[in-house]
Amino acid sequence: MSTLTLGGRTAVPAKYLPVLVTGCLFVAMFAVGGFRYEGFASGQVILNVFIDNAFLLVVAVGMTFVILTGGIDLSVGSVVALSTMISASLMEGPGWPPYLVIPLVLAIGSGLGLVMGYIVHAFDIQPFIVTLAGMFLARGLCYTIGTDSIPIRDPTFTAFAQTRIDLFADLWISPSVVIAVVVVVVAAYVLHYTRFGRSVYAAGGSEQSALLMGLPVGRTKITVYTVSGFCSALGGVLLSFYMLSGYGLHAAGMELDAIAAVVIGGTLLTGGSGFLFGTVLGVLVLGLIQTIIIFEGTLLSWWTKIFIGMLLFVFILLQRLFSARSRR
């Protein structure tokens, strides 16, 4: 049983099944929203989901790399917050220009990821505990810069942040969406067409086999945490476009949203199986739940969490079935 036959005609390989389920769910949610609420079924609603979640999408891309190797990165939310904080303080205090601040922030994020990846690999410590330490460290560093929210007033930065890119027929997106899409495309390409990408899947599928095939497992692990650190820092930059401020409380709990998006997108938490496209769908599903709750109007925002919780249960059970079947 390597394929699932739908309607007796088209056959879908089992590895695409979770992504397909998420895709169907997204379409169904959009259809239901369109029926229930006036003005829901427009392209701008979907684009708004992208605009509001561009930073989460970028962070989730990094998380996908890590989870594909069978690891986890709990530090991403804190690194996002630290990035907003460093950006804001450097632009407001000494008045550094954005084209100096942004590369610096990206370098700091990547550096943090590199260090965590190195510790995970060299000392053979569970990624959970290493990145938990990283999470506390980065969050704590935010408060050494400042305990209050720092507004960003740099003219170039705010001008860029408020740019609207008009598409056809009154639809528009923000520059952040363009950046997020570029990140997704590049990452998908790297995962599927490079030796590094193959090593990511192989290390997550069976680390011992990968070692005995001569694949550079250690280097791969260090690299995925660096990628995740870079993506978190970039996510932080996008969040500061969105918020126009730096604050130590920004992106609290975002690591869990990113993990949820990756899992709902069909990536196995044990590693080795999943697609970036699934992660994109996962972020869209999370965003659409929020949109529906706003449209509903009467529901309070914590219903978002309840729905995400229920969805996660469903998807984890689905993965269990999926992996139980392939082990036979």
Add this chain to the structure above:
Amino acid sequence: MTEHILRMSGITKTFPGVKALQDVNLSVRRGEIHAICGENGAGKSTLMKVLSGVYPHGDYEGEILFEGKRCEFGGIRDSEHAGIVIIHQELALSPQLSIAENIFLGNERARRGVIDWNRTNYEAAALMKRVGLQENPTTTIADIGVGKQQLVEIAKALSKEVRLLILDEPTAALNDDDSAHLLDLLRGLRDEGITCVIISHKLNEVIAIADSVTIIRDGRTIETLDMAGDHVTEDRIISGMVGRALDNRFPPHEPTIGDEALRIEDWTVYSPSQPGRKVVDNASLTLRRGEIVGLAGLMGAGRTELAMSVFGRAWGVHISGKLFKDGKPIDVRNVQDAIRHGIAYATEDRKRYGLNLIEDIKRNISAAGLTGLSKRGWVNENEEYRVAEQFHKSMNIKAPGVDSVVGKLSGGNQQKVVLSKWILTEPDVLILDEPTRGIDVGAKYEIYTIINRLADQGKAVLVISSELPELLGLCDRIYTLSEGRITGEVPRQEATQESLMHLMTKGQE
């Protein structure tokens, strides 16, 4: 003292597709040490699992009489309750707990649910004295050697008022002093009236300690001998153990043997988990192009450890020795180095170490040879697909397509994927560890044909196998390994199952 404490009769145990035990009979007299001998896979361990209730009643056919009573064990708890305790080769101790805690694990000395530590340590000390273990009862298991851990297991068995003690390969991991001490202890227990069943590959030990021996081959009882009455010698036991049916067919093969491809000299490897234990001891082998060389050895002889340590130090610590490729010394520090020098190793445990089961055929085949399929880090997917299709056809991998997930293929087809993967790296030396384990007869023949083809292409092949007929049918030359040392090198014409088994069971002189 001739009354039988245990009688197992007509035991048959089937696994899907395999009859592991067929009409096996075993009678053990009260107060004796009874040895069970047989090749790897003969069914010794399965028989002991039936006896100890690991395979519950109803899972097998046949009858077990213990102390004259019929036994229908539903699990290990039942058999332990009856007084039968099994000590497995891999010790079942909790490393971070103390000796005393381990002895009474699951059987705690408690008063109204609260553990009585004084009594625990006091009783543990008494049991430890009985087995000759001089340690503090509060020492943790991780801090004592394997030999002492073995004694803790025995003390644990004694705490359960054992009447029949089963030891599976008790001395396999022990050094000479610890082995001697253990054998003395077993003699002492026998004098106290405890009956012992011991599974061992070390025939000199069997001769030294056992009162009678039962020989098992291919899941059947061959014979039970009385040591004293039948004047049993090592030769006598070996002649019963070997002589497996030669039911595998082998494709005809005329070797064209060329120059030396790989030479291993004075290779010594230490165990990573048991400091100071030599697993491979000063081994030297030569492999020549176009030649299929066999490596025979019983379980625990160090075959896989030898192969994996040569393959880029993938196993073991403090590895010493020299490697020569085509006559020139080479330095192999990791698996990548080994692959670069044209060495390939197909593991005995393909599901855990050889394949990525959740990935498809194509990506499994390309995994080790990606360098050749990519430019500056970018994989050429068309080329990858073409190569995989080629192997799909030439290796006759039975699957709908190269996109099929490897985990769902049969053992034989999985093995063909593993071989394809290594052939793609264009090796000069292939080390195949149990290449036909868990594979049906038809697919075995195909694997043999592939191995012959590889040799004809001028590659050197080293085949590690537990099946002597396979080595005799396939190989041009056979090395034997015993307790980590090369004990013989026999050309095919001169090799017989008996002569090989002799060399494989040769103990330390």
